[in-house]
Amino acid sequence: MKHLTGIDTLAADDRDAILARAQEYATRLEKGKPVKTVLQGRVILNMFFEHSTRTRTSFEMAAKRLGADVINWDAGSSSLSKGESFADTVSTLNAMRPDAVVIRHKDFGAPEYVANNVGCPVINAGDSWREHPTQALLDALTLRQHFGGLKGLTVAICGDIAHSRVAASNLRLLPALGVSLRVIAPPALMPRGLQDGIKTFTEMEDGLPGCDAVMMLRLQKERMQEGLIGSDAEFFNRYGLTHDRLDLAGRQAVAMHPGPMNRNVEIADDVADDPARSLILKQVANGVPVRMAVLEKLLSI
Numbered sequence: 001m002k003h004l005t006g007i008d009t010l011a012a013d014d015r016d017a018i019l020a021r022a023q024e025y026a027t028r029l030e031k032g033k034p035v036k037t038v039l040q041g042r043v044i045l046n047m048f049f050e051h052s053t054r055t056r057t058s059f060e061m062a063a064k065r066l067g068a069d070v071i072n073w074d075a076g077s078s079s080l081s082k083g084e085s086f087a088d089t090v091s092t093l094n095a096m097r098p099d100a101v102v103i104r105h106k107d108f109g110a111p112e113y114v115a116n117n118v119g120c121p122v123i124n125a126g127d128s129w130r131e132h133p134t135q136a137l138l139d140a141l142t143l144r145q146h147f148g149g150l151k152g153l154t155v156a157i158c159g160d161i162a163h164s165r166v167a168a169s170n171l172r173l174l175p176a177l178g179v180s181l182r183v184i185a186p187p188a189l190m191p192r193g194l195q196d197g198i199k200t201f202t203e204m205e206d207g208l209p210g211c212d213a214v215m216m217l218r219l220q221k222e223r224m225q226e227g228l229i230g231s232d233a234e235f236f237n238r239y240g241l242t243h244d245r246l247d248l249a250g251r252q253a254v255a256m257h258p259g260p261m262n263r264n265v266e267i268a269d270d271v272a273d274d275p276a277r278s279l280i281l282k283q284v285a286n287g288v289p290v291r292m293a294v295l296e297k298l299l300s301i
């Protein structure tokens with residue numbers, strides 16, 4: 001494993017080792033136990049060309065928990081504003097010899113370009129609507145912790161599937177771990193070419209019954225043509241996750257959301273904040289141990 005640019009590039013044994021190690025780190029962090037500083041003396045370069053709260057902070061936290069130093073390169077104050085190209089930016093920063101690059105970019109495949117042009121491991125922190133592999137790994141870890149296993153679970157991914165890199169990575173990862181997936185979306189937000197075995201629904205009332213977890217997604221208006229869907233209120237009325245809809249999935253069903261949330265558009269306030277049925281902050285917490293395990297795996301080679 002040289003890079004983590006997408007779920008398809010992750011071999012099953014590496015995936016399983018990362019999830020196992022992430023669980024060890026999650027347990028240690030929860031108990032407040034110190035973590036061995038396996039990355040002391042290493043420098044991780046965070047290159048975020050799109051905004052982020054969870055992913056950038058948790059990569060920084062993960063690297064620091066392992067003893068590494070982190071540079072948060074800032075696109076807005078960089079020489080991109082003077083006309084320097086993306087390619088020159090990458091080769092310039094590579095010349096300073098970072099030990100790993102974490103990249104988020106709006107363009108499809110930007111992490112692969114970086115991986116092919118730098119001398120260190122590259123981790124995709126989200127590109128376009130294509131992939132967000134560490135989000136899918138932390139979602140899998142969160143489901144496994146809550147249910148005690150993944151095989152046989154049924155999970156519905158709902159909302160803006162077409163523009164979601166989180167959905168794209170989860171559609172690859174979760175079935176490989178034994179999860180039965182359903183996709184619920186308005187026709188305009190339903191992607192084409194879904195893998196065999198994934199059931200699709202256009203109404204929540206049809207797709208939710210029998211689900212163990214309901215993963216809501218943010219409406220990605222920045223990647224959407226204007227007028228593709230109706231108003232926020234119309235969307236919430238038809239697709240928003242309320243307690244009634246969560247109960248339709250099952251009385252024990254849980255709510256997930258990768259964040260950032262559009263409250264009362266994809267998910268009702270009282271569902272998002274329900275400590276018994278919302279795993280949303282657990283997902284956030286698991287971002288740190290999962291990214292620790294990924295950094296360790298890539299940098300220990």
Ligand code: CP
Nearest residue numbers: 052053054055258259
């Ligand atoms: N889930 C996620 O990627 O959140 P951020 O955009 O805040 O990193």
